[in-house]
Amino acid sequence: MMRSEPRALQLNEHGQLKHFLTLDGLDKTLLTEILDRAESFLSMGEQSVKKVPLLRGKTVVNLFFENSTRTRTTFELAAKRLSADVINLNIETSATSKGESLLDTLQNLEAMQSDMFIVRHSDSGAAHFIAEHCTPNVAIINAGDGRHAHPTQAMLDMLTIRRHKGGFEGLKVAIVGDIMHSRVARSQLQALTTLGVSEVRLVGPKTLVPSFFAEMGATICHDLEAGLKDVDVIVMLRLQKERMKGALLPSESEFYRLYGLTEDTLAWAKPDAIVMHPGPINRGVEISSEVADGKHSVILNQVTNGIAIRMAVMSMAMSGQLQCDESPMAGEDK
Amino acid sequence: MKLRIQNGRLIDPSQDLDAIVELFIDNQKIVAIGDAPDGFDDAEVVDASGQWVLPGLVDLAVALREPGLTQKGNIATEGRAAVSGGVTTLVCPPNTRPIVDTPAVAALIQDKADEAGMANVFPLGALTQGLEGTQLSNMVALTDAGCIAVSNHRSPMASTKVLSRALEYAATHDLLVVFHPDEPSLSEGGCAHEGLMSTMHGLAGIPEEAETIALMRDLLLVEKTGVRAHFARLSCAKSVEMIADAKASGLDITADVAVHNLLLNDQVLDRFDGHYHVLPPLRGDEDRLTLIEGIKAGVITAICSDHQPHEKMAKIAPFAATEPGMANVEILLPLAMLLMDEGDLDISTVLTCLTSGPAACFGLEAGSLSVGSFADFILFDSTARWTWSYESRKTKGHNSPYFDEEFVGRVMATYISGQRVYQVV
Numbered sequence: 001m002m003r004s005e006p007r008a009l010q011l012n013e014h015g016q017l018k019h020f021l022t023l024d025g026l027d028k029t030l031l032t033e034i035l036d037r038a039e040s041f042l043s044m045g046e047q048s049v050k051k052v053p054l055l056r057g058k059t060v061v062n063l064f065f066e067n068s069t070r071t072r073t074t075f076e077l078a079a080k081r082l083s084a085d086v087i088n089l090n091i092e093t094s095a096t097s098k099g100e101s102l103l104d105t106l107q108n109l110e111a112m113q114s115d116m117f118i119v120r121h122s123d124s125g126a127a128h129f130i131a132e133h134c135t136p137n138v139a140i141i142n143a144g145d146g147r148h149a150h151p152t153q154a155m156l157d158m159l160t161i162r163r164h165k166g167g168f169e170g171l172k173v174a175i176v177g178d179i180m181h182s183r184v185a186r187s188q189l190q191a192l193t194t195l196g197v198s199e200v201r202l203v204g205p206k207t208l209v210p211s212f213f214a215e216m217g218a219t220i221c222h223d224l225e226a227g228l229k230d231v232d233v234i235v236m237l238r239l240q241k242e243r244m245k246g247a248l249l250p251s252e253s254e255f256y257r258l259y260g261l262t263e264d265t266l267a268w269a270k271p272d273a274i275v276m277h278p279g280p281i282n283r284g285v286e287i288s289s290e291v292a293d294g295k296h297s298v299i300l301n302q303v304t305n306g307i308a309i310r311m312a313v314m315s316m317a318m319s320g321q322l323q324c325d326e327s328p329m330a331g332e333d334k
Numbered sequence: 335m336k337l338r339i340q341n342g343r344l345i346d347p348s349q350d351l352d353a354i355v356e357l358f359i360d361n362q363k364i365v366a367i368g369d370a371p372d373g374f375d376d377a378e379v380v381d382a383s384g385q386w387v388l389p390g391l392v393d394l395a396v397a398l399r400e401p402g403l404t405q406k407g408n409i410a411t412e413g414r415a416a417v418s419g420g421v422t423t424l425v426c427p428p429n430t431r432p433i434v435d436t437p438a439v440a441a442l443i444q445d446k447a448d449e450a451g452m453a454n455v456f457p458l459g460a461l462t463q464g465l466e467g468t469q470l471s472n473m474v475a476l477t478d479a480g481c482i483a484v485s486n487h488r489s490p491m492a493s494t495k496v497l498s499r500a501l502e503y504a505a506t507h508d509l510l511v512v513f514h515p516d517e518p519s520l521s522e523g524g525c526a527h528e529g530l531m532s533t534m535h536g537l538a539g540i541p542e543e544a545e546t547i548a549l550m551r552d553l554l555l556v557e558k559t560g561v562r563a564h565f566a567r568l569s570c571a572k573s574v575e576m577i578a579d580a581k582a583s584g585l586d587i588t589a590d591v592a593v594h595n596l597l598l599n600d601q602v603l604d605r606f607d608g609h610y611h612v613l614p615p616l617r618g619d620e621d622r623l624t625l626i627e628g629i630k631a632g633v634i635t636a637i638c639s640d641h642q643p644h645e646k647m648a649k650i651a652p653f654a655a656t657e658p659g660m661a662n663v664e665i666l667l668p669l670a671m672l673l674m675d676e677g678d679l680d681i682s683t684v685l686t687c688l689t690s691g692p693a694a695c696f697g698l699e700a701g702s703l704s705v706g707s708f709a710d711f712i713l714f715d716s717t718a719r720w721t722w723s724y725e726s727r728k729t730k731g732h733n734s735p736y737f738d739e740e741f742v743g744r745v746m747a748t749y750i751s752g753q754r755v756y757q758v759v
Contacts, residue, residue, distance in 0.1 A: 009605070024534070103650050123652035124536035125606030132605075133650070146654070147536030183536055212533035 009131055011320070018320035019131045019140040020313045022149040023190040031158065031194055037312035038159050038305070044081065045307065054315045055084035058115040062088045064143070065102075065121040070279060071143050071153070074303070075118045078310035084116070102126070103133060110135050116318060117141070124148035124183075137324065139317040141310075147183050152313055153278055154187035156306040158195060160298055161233055163305070164274050168195040174227050174269070176203040176259055177237035177286055178248075180210055184278045185237060193217045203227030204259060207248045224259050228268040235276045236261050239286045252285050262288040266296060274298045336360045337752050338374060342382025342713065346389055347682045348690035348702040357387060359709040362751035366705060382713050385746060388685060390422025390710035392692040392701045394590050395566065395638040396663050398455070399730075401442060402431025407643035407730040409443065412663070413452030415729035417756040419639070419664040420745035422710035423693070423700040424453045428460040429487045435460035435471045437479035444480050452755055454710070456482040456698065458512060461500050467491035470500050474507050482696050483564065485512035488613065498555050505561035510696065512564045513552045515573070516614075520544035525654040527569075527617040531600040537654060540615050542570040549573050553580050556587060564695050565589040567640060569614035571624030578633045588695040590636035591625050593669045594660055598622070602735075608649045608656030609735040612640070626678045629687060636692035637684070639666040643731025661731030665722050667714065668741035675742075709752040718744040 010019040015030075023031070044050055060079040062072050072088065079086045091105060102121075109117065116139040119127045124146030131140040144150040158168075165171060173192055179185045179202045192200045193216075202209050203221045214220050221227035228234060239255060249255050261275065275287075275296045283289045291297060337359040344367070345352045351367070358366040358374055365371055396416055399407035407415075416424050426443065428434035434443070440457050447455035459476030461484045463469045473484045484504060491497040504511050521544035526532040528539025549565065553576065556563045565577060568591050577589050594612060599619045602610045610616060628634040642659025649656045662669065670688055673679045693701030703711055724737045748756040 101647060101650065102652070102655075103647075121652065123654050125654070126652040128606045129652045145536075145652075147538075149536070186534070186536060210528075210533055212530045215530045216534060 009128065012324045014323055016320035016323055017313070017316045018324055020151055020317050021127045021131055021140065021142045023151045023154060023187050023194065024149070026194065028194050028196065031155070031191060034155055034309070034312050034316065035159050035162060037316060038155075038308040041081075041308040041311040042305070045304065050081050051083055052081065053083045055079065055082035055318055058084045058318060059113065060084040060086050060116045060118065060314070061109055061114045062086065062118045063091060063109070063120070064089065065091045065119075065126070066144070068120055068144070070303070071120065074306045075141075075143060075310050078307050078314060081307070082311055082315055102129070106130055106134055110138060114138060115321075116314065118143050120144045122146055137321050139314075139321050141313060141317060144183055147181050147186070149187045150183040151187050152306070152310050153184050154191045155313070156302055156309040157188055157235065157276055157278070158191050159305045159309055160276060160302050161274070163301070164298060165232060168192070168197045171197040171233060172199045172201070172231040173197055173233040173235065174201045174203055174221075174231045175235040175237065176224070176227065176261065177239050178208045179204055179213065179237070180208050181240065182237050188235060189213070189216055189218055201227045201231065205249070224265055225268050228265060231269045231273055233274055233276065234261060234266070234269055236281075236287050238278065238280060239282060241282065241285070256285060260286060260288065261291050263290050263294070266291055276302055278302070335752060336374060336377035337380065337709070338370070338377040339380045339382050339387055339711075342385050342387035344387045344703065345681070345685060346703040347686040348389070349704050351703075352682075357703065357711070359752045362708055364703055364705055364707050364709050367703070380713075384715065384717075386714040386716055387703075388420070388712050388714050389689040389701050389703050390712055390748065390750065391420045391666060391688045392423045392698060393421045393638050393641070393663060393666060394425045394636055394692045394695065395592065396421065396424040396426055396641040397429075397643065397659070398426045398443070399643060400430065400446060401439065405645045406648070409446040409455070410450040410452070411728065411730040412641070412643060413447060413450045413455070414756075415641070415661075415664050415727070416453040417748045417750070418728045418745065419666050420712040420714065420748055421453055421639075421663055421666065422712070422748060422750050423456070423698060425456045425458060425482060425696060427487050428458045428485060429465060429489070433460050433465050434458065434476070434481065435463050435465070437472075437475050440476055440479040440481050454700065454750065456480070456696070458482065458487075459484045461486040461504070461511065462491070462496070465489040467496060470503055473504060473509055477509055482698070483510035483512050485514070485566075488514045488516060490516070490518040494551060498559070501555050501559040501561045505559045508562065510562045510564060512566050514566050515545050515549035515552055517544045517548040520547065525611060525615070525658075526603055527600045527615040529600055529618050531603050535603060535606065537603065542572060542617070542621070545570050545614060546572045546576065549576055553585065557585060563587045567592050567595070567614055568625065568628075568634065569595050569617050569621060571621045574624050574628035574633055578628070578631065581633065588636070589634045590638050590692065590695065591629070591634050592640035593637050593666060594640070594662065596622060596625055596629075596637065596673055597669060603653070606653040607735065608651060608653050609660065609733055611653055611656045611658045612660055613658040626673065629679060629683060635687060636695050637670055637687040638692065639663040641729070642733070643729050644733045646732040649733045659733065660735065661729045661733050662736060664728055665736055665741060667745060668743045669736070671716075671743045710750050712745050712749070713747040714743065715746050716743045718742070718746070720744045
């Protein structure tokens with residue numbers, strides 16, 4: 001798999017994160033460091049005082065150009081547990097809807113002396129664009145951009161897998177459903193291949209799984225049984241109902257019949273396979289209630305792990321930005 | 335006025351000429367090559383030592399943006415940019431505001447171009463009113479008003495039936511039709527070549543079939559109607575094969591390609607840089623190399639800049655939200671020379687595709703330094719190292735990925751009808 005330029009954009013000269021835009025180009029050591037850091041935050045949620053002062057005095061802006069209650073809430077919670085001041089902006093209903101450009105919005109927010117933007121946007125590359133154009137020393141965390149990347153979601157999935165499977169070596173993972181439109185699947189594929197799983201299978205009809213994914217290191221399966229055979233991990237993706245009646249799929253019922261995860265189809269996987277889902281789940285569309293709530297499901301663990309991962313990434317990016325501050329080369333690659 | 339160009343290396347593929355010879359100009363036209371005609375003792379002398387004397391470039395795709403889009407460029411600025419790039423004759427598309435679907439708009443463009451006194455400007459007229467693809471334009475009136483051909487640009491036709499009738503009508507009056515083959519139901523919403531890069535980066539893809547399916551339909555209708563046809567901005571390997579096959583079967587058609595589709599592939603989308611957002615998109619390397627092969631084989635006979643100037647904000651956005659196009663008319667020749675440097679094309683082929691090749695596509699009297707031609711020529715220093723910068727640009731456009739690039743080879747002076755309209759100072 002090719003490594004691309006975004007590495008230069010999101011790492012400082014010491015190889016530390018200063019933005020978190022994509023997993024493309026990040027190496028195993030760094031991903032493992034993120035997971036280890038998250039582990040250290042996990043136990044904090046069980047304590048009576050759930051705060052550390054790593055981002056004290058810093059202002060974090062949740063900059064959501066697209067709705068997302070779950071992701072926004074976990075980022076907010078993560079920032080607050082790091083002692084940051086948090087502002088939530090739902091841009092869909094504010095400035096850009098009045099015609100303001102993304103750059104103008106960004107510059108206004110910079111003028112408010114923010115330290116970190118958590119960005120969700122419907123355009124692929126939006127987080128890169130903001131990282132390229134914002135002033136130095138503001139960390140950008142990608143909370144999902146178009147179809148491109150959702151790196152914190154992928155990393156919380158990696159944490160969930162590691163905690164349940166002990167590691168990644170030799171694992172077979174199946175990702176099932178609407179791969180084509182999924183930023184989660186793209187980031188998961190990058191994380192899983194970097195961390196050394198033995199196989200990632202992308203499962204779905206040709207309308208949802210383009211053949212180009214094979215060139216990214218995945219095995220393409222159009223048959224669910226072949227896709228789930230002996231896998232250790234199953235990731236079900238949300239099938240967006242609005243796509244169902246387009247030309248991509250004939251119907252919900254036909255998709256469920258061919259690719260739905262039920263107790264019967266789950267049996268094709270290894271007996272101790274775990275079932276994941278980035279949520280929100282559509283019961284009876286991509287997954288049955290029995291499986292979603294069953295003993296193989298780790299869906300709620302994913303949510304808990306999401307807070308720890310986001311704490312880890314935010315604290316590391318802020319630390320990387322501070323390292324830039326201390327360097328005479330600060331900001332030169334902007 | 336008499337002019338004598340001496341000591342330059344005169345290269346004119348239309349005459350198979352490459353030699354250090356003198357060029358003699360009188361009353362706007364070339365009157366002799368080599369030996370001076372009688373009475374040239376009193377001519378003004380231009381010493382072109384160390385430089386190439388080339389026919390002025392003929393660019394089949396330069397958006398001037400006037401009328402209506404003057405925040406992006408205007409006839410004076412883009413005309414100036416064109417001549418600084420050595421372009422002495424240009425064809426501009428009909429997608430202005432208002433659209434070139436009335437003789438008045440065509441006349442306005444030519445009047446403004448005459449006023450600017452830069453390149454010779456030939457507008458394309460709209461094939462359908464408002465480029466809406468439903469009602470035929472007054473194509474004969476448009477061509478009578480100076481439009482060199484008609485085209486629906488990149489706008490879709492309402493139906494194949496309307497297209498077929500438009501071609502029949504154009505054929506009736508022997509008009510040239512310019513096609514931008516695109517099946518909108520396949521390209522709709524796309525911003526990048528459908529391939530590994532667009533898949534990795536989550537950019538909505540434009541499949542090659544968007545071009546080739548439309549091209550096949552267009553070729554069948556051209557064959558049926560007998561209309562004169564030119565196919566613009568090809569981007570796919572399969573398109574080259576299809577044009578080659580159509581030509582071999584006897585169809586009298588021509589085709590061009592944008593220079594950036596010959597130089598770049600979709601790997602440059604790595605950082606979501608909107609400056610690389612163009613239509614048709616930058617495709618895979620196999621496509622790029624096949625386009626070059628198509629030029630070598632004479633299937634494609636014109637290279638254009640596809641100059642699309644934009645205001646700054648048009649490119650300050652995430653990739654898919656940027657407006658497509660590059661503003662590269664000023665560097666058309668140095669960019670094309672890169673194809674030669676890489677060993678892909680020889681000098682004669684490159685220059686043919688920039689001069690007599692495109693002129694022949696549209697039946698223009700340009701692109702040649704033969705005796706009797708208008709004296710449209712350039713002086714080109716093939717060894718000059720220079721950097722094209724945002725600050726020094728002539729275009730009003732802000733959009734080029736090539737700012738701050740160092741080039742080897744520079745247009746030093748441009749002459750139109752024997753008059754110097756541009757010179758590096």
